[in-house]
Amino acid sequence: MAPIDHEEATPHAPLHVAIVMDGNGRWAKRRGLPRQLGHPKGVDAIRRVVEAAPDHGVGWLTLYAFSTENWRRPAGEVAEVMRLLKLYVNSDLEKLARSGVRIRILGRRTGLPPDVAEIVERAERRTAGNDKFFLQVAFNYGGRADLVDAARALAADVASGRLAPEDISDELLQAKLSTDGLPDPDLVIRTSGEQRLSNFLLWESAYSEFVFQDVLWPDYNAEYLRAAIDEYNKRERRYGGAVADDVLAAG
Structure with a gap:
C-alpha cells in the first residue's frame, strides 16, 4: 500500500469513505452455497478495497462489518463472522x-467473546502510532446504540454535577x-442494490453523499470504488447552506 499522495490522487476525492458491505449471503446463495460461505469472499473484498482506497485519495475508510442487530442471525453464521475477524487480524x-x-x-x-475482544x-494497540491511513471497522456497532450510549454518558455527567443540561451541545454529544x-464521512457507499443505512453512522452521515451500487460485496473491487468516487465528484455539497430555487426543504 502506497502512502496517500493527495497531489496525485483523484481530484476532489472524498477523504472519508464509509461502506455498508452488503451481499455476502446472497452471493453464496446464488451459487448454491450456505450463506456463511460468502463471508470469506467478503474478506477478500475488504483486502482489495483497503489496498485501493489510498490510491483514490481516501484517508479514512470505515467498514460496517457486524451490527448490533446481526446477533439475531443463525449461530453458525455469527460464529463464522467472529472466526473471520480473528483470521483477518492474525493474517493481515x-x-x-x-x-x-x-x-x-x-x-x-x-x-x-473474550478472544474477539482481545484481538x-x-x-x-499494534497500530496506535500510525497515521498514513485510517481503517475503522464497525463491529458490534449500531448508530442508535451509539447514540444511546452517548446519551447515558451525558446523563451521568449531569447527575454527578459535572455538566449542566443547558450546556449539552452537538460537540459534547459527538465527543x-x-x-x-473521526471526520464525518464524505461518502457513504452501500453495495448489493439496497438503498438504506441500516443503522450505520446515523449522526455522522447527516450531510454525507450516498452512492448505492448494484454489486454484491464479495465482487467489489477497485473499479467499483473508483466509480463511486467518480459519482461523488459530480455532486455539489451544500451542507444546508444553499437551496435550489424550486426546493423548499433544507439540504
Missing part, C-alpha cells in the same frame, strides 16, 4: 501495521460517540 495485522495503517474498532466491546484491542475524533 503486521502488513497493515508496516504500511502505516491505524486500525480502530467502532462499537460496543461489552458482549464480545480487537491488540489490533488497535461521547465511538466515532469521536
